[in-house]
Amino acid sequence: MSSRQKSGVFQDSSSVTSRINYHSTxxxxSMPGLAAPGATSQRLAHLEEHGFVIITDFVGNPWIPVLREAGRRxxxxxxxxxGYSKLDCxxxxxxxxxxxxAWAIRGLIHPAFGEPCFAQFLGSPDFLNFVDSWCDLKPHELxxxxxxxxxxxxxxxxxxxxHRDATWWGTGEPHRAQRVDRGSTLDDYSEEVEKIRWKEIQEKNAKSLQERNGVSLFLALVDEECHELVPGSHKRWRTPxxxxxxxxxxxKDMGVPYTPSWNGIxxxxxxxxIRLKAGEALIRIGSNIHTGHTVPxxxxxxxxxxxxxxxxxxxxEPMVADARYAWQLDPAVREALPHKWMKIAWDRWAEKQKLGETLEDRYTEFDIERIKGGELVGWRGELERQAVEAGEKWEPFQTLS
Incomplete structure (x- = not known):
């Protein structure tokens, strides 16, 4: 067992009882030494060293059971x-x-989802106090x-x-879900290019930790152990x-040099x-190597x-929104927000985006197939109407005629 495991940061699977046969060893x-709330020096040091930290600031919070039941519904x-009979997803x-x-659901604050508690919690004193304790930010700054x-x-x-939540190949530009650019040439994945991107990622990580101009967390509403990662992989050069x-x-098939090492299993x-109890939350650096793993x-x-x-x-100029966030451009989302300052925060985000002109810019494959199958859903505009009429003749990334 490593010294880090002995310190209590990680536990060997032989010493714990898990209901699931996970691949992790x-x-x-969570650790008692990291229990003090906010961005303490101990928490930040752990985040910088390992690429993640587990916080306990919301354990026992009365919002947790409310959000839990809404999430289940x-x-x-x-x-x-x-289909769309219970909820117009x-x-x-x-x-x-x-x-x-479903394995991930976006749209929680859209009024069509019928669960206003998510927007209420987002703007609640409980959550804002946490954001302030981590980032020193007030509502008018968000x-x-x-x-x-x-x-x-x-x-x-x-x-x-x-994967990493960072573009470590090619130009380094972030990609949008509807037009994923994983690179197309050997040069995009050359070690020379990769090292340039890695230097940029390291600089971004350091700036993010120092300035903390925002925070995102995985807040467990039930006990779970579904997020898996390689600690420290956010700050060191990858192994072969x-x-x-x-x-x-x-x-690989195109000929990028690599050392065959992994059997995929x-x-x-x-x-x-990462083992979370209800009310605990994970804050991580997205450039670490990680995955998500669930079982029924x-x-x-x-x-x-x-x-x-x-x-x-x-x-x-506004850019076409990533398809994963296009729904959030709906003015109905803004109107449903419970506070004026939240509407202003929405305006600041929305002014940088514009709705794309294809079905792929707006929807998942599930929704696109149903639109082409004759269901007028989503934005219900002229694009959707023409796609409904055309059915299977509607081409990928087709725009209005």
């Missing part, structure tokens, strides 16, 4: 067999796995950011591929083994599962929530 739990309503963006089961609910498919195991794990198969060296027999009901600091008035 170790687990990370939404997850149930998004089951594929209901085309007003959000529901990530679906095998058999169209800009809207993303919110989603992590859930588990009820019938099938689901696991994402190992990790390069094999991260490198897309397409680029075995645990990664040093990986841990254990509920996942975890809220990803946060605020960002508003920088300056936007002087650039």
């Amino acid at each position: 170790a687990f990370a739990d 939404i997850t149930e309503a998004c089951a594929p067999e209901y 085309s007003k959000g963006y529901v990530h679906r796995a095998k058999a169209d089961e 800009e809207m950011t993303a919110m989603l609910l992590w859930c588990n498919p009820r019938k099938n195991e689901h696991k994402l591929g190992w 083994f990790e390069h094999d794990v991260l490198l897309p198969k397409k680029m 075995d645990p990664l060296p040093d990986q841990v599962a 027999e254990q509920e996942r009901n975890t809220l990803s929530i946060g605020w960002s600091k508003w920088e300056d008035p936007n002087t650039k």
